[in-house]
Amino acid sequence: MSSLLEPEVIEVMEHSSANPENMPGDLTAEEKAEIDREASHYENKSAVGLEALRIVQKYRGWISDDTLQAISAYLDVPAAQLESVATYFQLIFRQPVGREVIYLCKSASCWIKGCDRLQQHIYECLKIEPGQTSADGIFTLLEAPCLGDCDKAPVLMLGEEMFRNLDEAAIENLIKKKKKYHADQSLD
Amino acid sequence: MLINPLTKNVTDQNVAADLKRYLGNGGYEGWRKAHTMAPDKIIDLVKDGGLRGRGGAGFNTGLKWSFVPRGADAPEQKFIVCNADEMEPGTFKDRLLMERDPHLLLEGMAIAAYAIGASIGYIFIRGEYHLAAERLEHAIEEAKTQGFLGTDISASGFSLEIFVHRSAGNYICGEETALLNALEGRRAIPRAKPPFPQVSGLWGKPTVVNNVETFCNIPHLVEFGVEWYRGLGRGEDAGSKLFGVSGNVKNPGTWELPMGTPIREIIEQHAGGMHDGLRLKGLLPGGGSTDFLGPEHLDLRMDYDVIGRAGSRMGTGTIIVLDNQTCPVGLVLNLCQFFARESCGWCTPCRDGLPWIVKILQRIEAGEGRSEDLDLLREQCQRIGPGNTFCALAPGAAEPLQSALVRFEQDFFNHIKQHRCPYR
Numbered sequence: 001m002s003s004l005l006e007p008e009v010i011e012v013m014e015h016s017s018a019n020p021e022n023m024p025g026d027l028t029a030e031e032k033a034e035i036d037r038e039a040s041h042y043e044n045k046s047a048v049g050l051e052a053l054r055i056v057q058k059y060r061g062w063i064s065d066d067t068l069q070a071i072s073a074y075l076d077v078p079a080a081q082l083e084s085v086a087t088y089f090q091l092i093f094r095q096p097v098g099r100e101v102i103y104l105c106k107s108a109s110c111w112i113k114g115c116d117r118l119q120q121h122i123y124e125c126l127k128i129e130p131g132q133t134s135a136d137g138i139f140t141l142l143e144a145p146c147l148g149d150c151d152k153a154p155v156l157m158l159g160e161e162m163f164r165n166l167d168e169a170a171i172e173n174l175i176k177k178k179k180k181y182h183a184d185q186s187l188d
Numbered sequence: 189m190l191i192n193p194l195t196k197n198v199t200d201q202n203v204a205a206d207l208k209r210y211l212g213n214g215g216y217e218g219w220r221k222a223h224t225m226a227p228d229k230i231i232d233l234v235k236d237g238g239l240r241g242r243g244g245a246g247f248n249t250g251l252k253w254s255f256v257p258r259g260a261d262a263p264e265q266k267f268i269v270c271n272a273d274e275m276e277p278g279t280f281k282d283r284l285l286m287e288r289d290p291h292l293l294l295e296g297m298a299i300a301a302y303a304i305g306a307s308i309g310y311i312f313i314r315g316e317y318h319l320a321a322e323r324l325e326h327a328i329e330e331a332k333t334q335g336f337l338g339t340d341i342s343a344s345g346f347s348l349e350i351f352v353h354r355s356a357g358n359y360i361c362g363e364e365t366a367l368l369n370a371l372e373g374r375r376a377i378p379r380a381k382p383p384f385p386q387v388s389g390l391w392g393k394p395t396v397v398n399n400v401e402t403f404c405n406i407p408h409l410v411e412f413g414v415e416w417y418r419g420l421g422r423g424e425d426a427g428s429k430l431f432g433v434s435g436n437v438k439n440p441g442t443w444e445l446p447m448g449t450p451i452r453e454i455i456e457q458h459a460g461g462m463h464d465g466l467r468l469k470g471l472l473p474g475g476g477s478t479d480f481l482g483p484e485h486l487d488l489r490m491d492y493d494v495i496g497r498a499g500s501r502m503g504t505g506t507i508i509v510l511d512n513q514t515c516p517v518g519l520v521l522n523l524c525q526f527f528a529r530e531s532c533g534w535c536t537p538c539r540d541g542l543p544w545i546v547k548i549l550q551r552i553e554a555g556e557g558r559s560e561d562l563d564l565l566r567e568q569c570q571r572i573g574p575g576n577t578f579c580a581l582a583p584g585a586a587e588p589l590q591s592a593l594v595r596f597e598q599d600f601f602n603h604i605k606q607h608r609c610p611y612r
Contacts, residue, residue: 041310041351043391047373054315054356077373088375089356091315103316107277108476108508109434111522145359145526146277146476147316150434150506151441160318 027070031056035074045075049085053092062093090145098133098140100178103157107146113153119143121168125175138182139175189416193408194401194428195444198288204323207330210291216336218407222299223344228258230303230410237409237417238426243271243362243399244474244503246492249406255386256304256394266306267395268297269371270403272313272320273361277476277526278508281430281442282400286313286320289404290327294350296403298337299410301348304396309350312367315357325352359530363579364397366532377534378579401430423448423489431490433459435509436466442506448494452486455509466511470595474503476523477584479591480510499591515611516596517603520589521549527585538582541572545589557604566593 027035034055039048052071057063063071063086072079086092102122106115122141126134133140149155152164163174190196197205197213210216222230235250256266270293274282286293297309313321328350331337339347358376360366365379368390389395405427409417418426425447431454432442438460445454451473455461462468470480473490479500481488488494495502510519528542545568548561569590572582593600602610 041349041353042373047371049373050356050370051354054354081373084375085373089315089358091356106522107526108472108519108523109278111519112435112508112510112514144316145357145530146275146279148274148280148283148314150278150280150508151432153434153440157316 027056027074028059031059032074035071039075046077046081049075049077049082050089050092053082053086053089057092061099062096068094096133098138099182100139100158102139102141103144103147104141105145105147105149105153105155105157106143107150109146109150110154115154118154118166118168118171121171122175125172136179136182138179189419190408190412191420191446192428192444193420194285194292194404194430195289197292198284202287204287204327205289205291207291207327207334210289211334214411215291216295216407218409218411219295219298219336220342222302222410223342223346225410227303227305230299233414234303234406234409237414238421239402239405239409239417240425240492241399242401242405242429242505244276244477244501246502249398249402252386252398253300253304253396255384256396257387258305262305263393265308265393266304267390267393268301268304268306268309269364269367269390269395269397270297270309270311270400271362271364271367271397272311272317272400273355273359273367274317274400275314275359275362275530276504276506277523278434278472279432279475279504279506280434281432281504281506283317283320284430284442285400285404286317287323290320290324291331292404292407293324293400294327294331294337296406297350298341298348299406300396300398300403302346304394306394306396307347307349309348310371310390311350311352312361312371313352313354314361315354321352321354328352358532359526360532360579360581363581366579367397368395375532377532380578421447421491423491424493425491429490429505431458432506433509434506435471436463436511436514437461437509438463448489448491450487450489451481451507454490454507455486459509462509462511466513468509469512469514470510470516470592472503472508472510472588473500474505474507476508476526477501477580477587478503479587480516480595482595501587513611515553515609516592516599517549517553518609518611520592521546521553523588524549524585527581531581535578535582537572537576538578538585541568542582542585544568545572545585552600552603553609555603555606555608557600559604561604562593562597562600565589569593 035052038051072082126139147155154166155164231250231253239249240246301309361370361376363378366376370376385395420428427447428444429447430442431445434440443458470482472478473495481500492502524546528546531538533539569586572586574583
């Protein structure tokens with residue numbers, strides 16, 4: 001009865017996970033559908049690795065070890081290969097970030113227009129150090145390479161939206177608006 | 189005759205020209221005409237038109253296409269790839285084309301695909317360009333419903349699918365072989381050349397990678413021909429180009445102008461000149477990885493070889509202006525920080541050399557520079573220069589630095605002598 005050996009091994013592995021009913025890393029049907037749609041554009045599944053990471057991160061905010069394993073299993077791509085991509089690309093997060101990630105453009109045109117000063121101002125407004133997330137868990141500030149909006153410098157990207165021709169007052173307004181939005185959300 | 193083929197559908201409104209408007213304004217005529225031509229003839233036409241790659245390198249586009257193997261022995265599967273990973277510091281032209289006139293890019297890619305025999309195209313777009321990616325995807329759907337993309341287009345037997353690939357932020361993906369690795373789902377590290385992508389590219393198949401603006405030049409070049417296209421330029425080079433200016437000028441922006449438009453005209457007429465009270469101290473003619481030019485170069489024409497002979501590069505054609513109240517050492521430090529951060533880490537001169545340069549520049553900017561630092565920086569520029577690295581990233585990083593060390597030498601000296609940044 002050697003054919004029973006294989007399922008037994010698998011069962012042992014499954015027991016090592018917390019709760020098989022609700023694996024923390026398991027991909028949702030929605031995530032899988034989106035990944036499948038992208039995967040159909042390529043010759044093989046390993047090509048869709050980055051897009052899969054991006055899609056799942058959109059729902060979960062960041063890529064945990066469990067999530068990485070789940071994507072690896074779903075695509076049948078080695079976790080190490082997926083990890084090499086996940087750690088390479090700047091828009092993929094391997095640690096938790098705030099609900100709003102501020103990408104402040106730090107490239108030449110924005111530097112001429114005072115992005116360093118604005119960066120300092122954001123640190124002070126949010127009471128954070130470089131790379132940190134604000135205590136309320138809402139904001140993470142990251143430095144972005146050129147965001148390609150140089151005639152409207154200084155600029156930042158928040159979510160999928162660009163904010164242009166910034167000054168200190170505009171930054172304060174933006175932070176206030178987002179704080180209020182998240183406060184209203186938590187009341188609902 | 190048409191003089192603004194790249195932006196004729198761009199209005200003041202931030203909306204994309206939809207298929208109806210695009211067709212109403214003569215859209216897909218180049219694609220229709222291309223169908224009636226032999227692929228070889230299209231390649232010859234693009235070559236003779238003198239279109240040079242608008243991503244920065246300025247290589248003749250038709251010549252690039254002609255390296256793709258043809259005939260019975262050639263691999264059947266070929267790819268066309270659009271480099272939409274616009275991330276060169278100070279460059280903001282491809283965003284405009286993709287957001288406002290996505291069909292122009294699709295039409296250009298379709299003609300290129302037909303010319304080289306590719307049946308699949310990818311638009312490799314940086315992850316931050318959300319709006320552009322959405323508008324392109326919408327345009328692809330529109331083009332499919334009208335039969336401009338899909339299977340057996342116009343009953344010609346030619347099929348083409350175009351897909352949008354969203355990347356996730358890395359400057360090096362602009363290097364075409366790094367881009368291909370990323371598209372295959374790997375780390376974006378440049379490949380050794382040869383073989384060139386035209387022979388062995390995506391998944392080892394013949395692949396042509398062109399910049400967004402390059403593709404956007406194709407439809408009208410095919411529709412109106414070589415004579416018209418060459419006539420668009422005012423100097424040595426053919427066609428028109430998106431030029432841009434950023435920095436402390438009155439009216440920063442992007443404009444479609446003839447190739448060969450003098451720098452002075454771009455900065456003074458279109459960008460409105462310097463802010464009151466400021467003087468132009470220098471300029472980077474084509475993005476962050478080009479050598480500084482100075483006020484004495486203002487009357488040069490923006491043509492690839494003209495700017496090349498002056499010791500710099502046309503690059504992306506988007507000018508960063510340095511004024512007399514902005515610290516050149518600080519600007520160069522900012523650029524080197526960008527390149528150090530964006531190095532893929534594959535080869536030693538780039539991975540280790542750039543952070544070293546950043547450290548030296550940081551101490552000079554902080555007033556802790558040493559007298560031997562300038563020689564050290566010059567030596568580093570040599571060591572990360574052409575021939576010593578795997579790709580052009582580090583040599584590109586050396587360009588603004590090496591030219592600043594000559595042009596703004598006094599500023600570097602002053603930092604070291606005064607033990608502070610004189611601009612603060």
